[in-house]
Amino acid sequence: MAQHRHKRETPARPRLSRLPRAVQVAAPLAVVATLSAVTMGVLAAEPATSDDLLASSGSQSTARAAADSEPGAGRPSALSADPTADPTADPTAGSALRRRDESPVSRSRTRSAARAEAAREELAVDRRARRLAREVGDTMWTTEVLNLWEGPSEKSDKMGVIGELEQVAVTGRQQMGRTQVVVDGQSRWVTSGYLVEDKPKPEPEGPSLGGVCSNGSAIDAGRASLYEIHDVVCANWPEVTSYGTWRGDGEHGQGRAIDIMVSGSTGWAIAEFLRTNYAALGIEYIIYAQKIWSVERSGEGWRGMSDRGSVTANHYDHVHVTVY
Structure with a gap:
């Protein structure tokens, strides 16, 4: 019997599928090439110090925390969307972006603030002007009764009046045809055209109705109005002393006419005065220097009259007055 050799039997291992050799070689080479490229890129870049890295990390963390706390966090901003934007180029860029989310300032509030500021400036100028007026002592004289206005504008309120020939302190300010004056310590405005530097001389008073005849002249007449005419002429022109009333013809015979014996410019002054006051004196008509009214x-x-042949007939030496 043949002697058989005992063989040790081992469990059968499953056969692994083998990759092609080209693939097995190419894979490790690709990994090595990738690591080399990354390494070269890092070495070619400008090395950052550890302080810069820490600062950059801290700033980014702070910025992210602030962005998360702001309304609309997580939304991309216009600044981050532009990779070429330089946040250091314009210091107000961030403020301008933030203002987009703020409520716009009201125009009415802006105008009100401007008006308030203008009013404050005007008050300051007014105070300085009044103080300067007290220090310098410049004054002017009024030529008429003038209205006192709160300001130079036509829309200003009226604050009273100042009398004629009154001396007032002026500040030197003139606007819109008005001059600023100081009355009882208050700033007021008056029309500039009625202020003068020197005190005006009062005009002599003209003839007036009434008065007393003091030159001793007298008349005898048939109308009460003729006595009034004599008295007013005598009071205003005492140099006239001769009058004629009664005569045997026409209106003189009726007792309603008077002749005032005067000539030249004085005669015209009397004739114009009587014409102006005809209603008060009951006058119907007047004749003087060959003219009639x-x-x-x-x-x-005044109308012209025909020539009657003499100085007296043409009324050059007297004013004739007929009353109703």
């Missing part, structure tokens, strides 16, 4: 034709003024 009558109530009936008053719109025509």
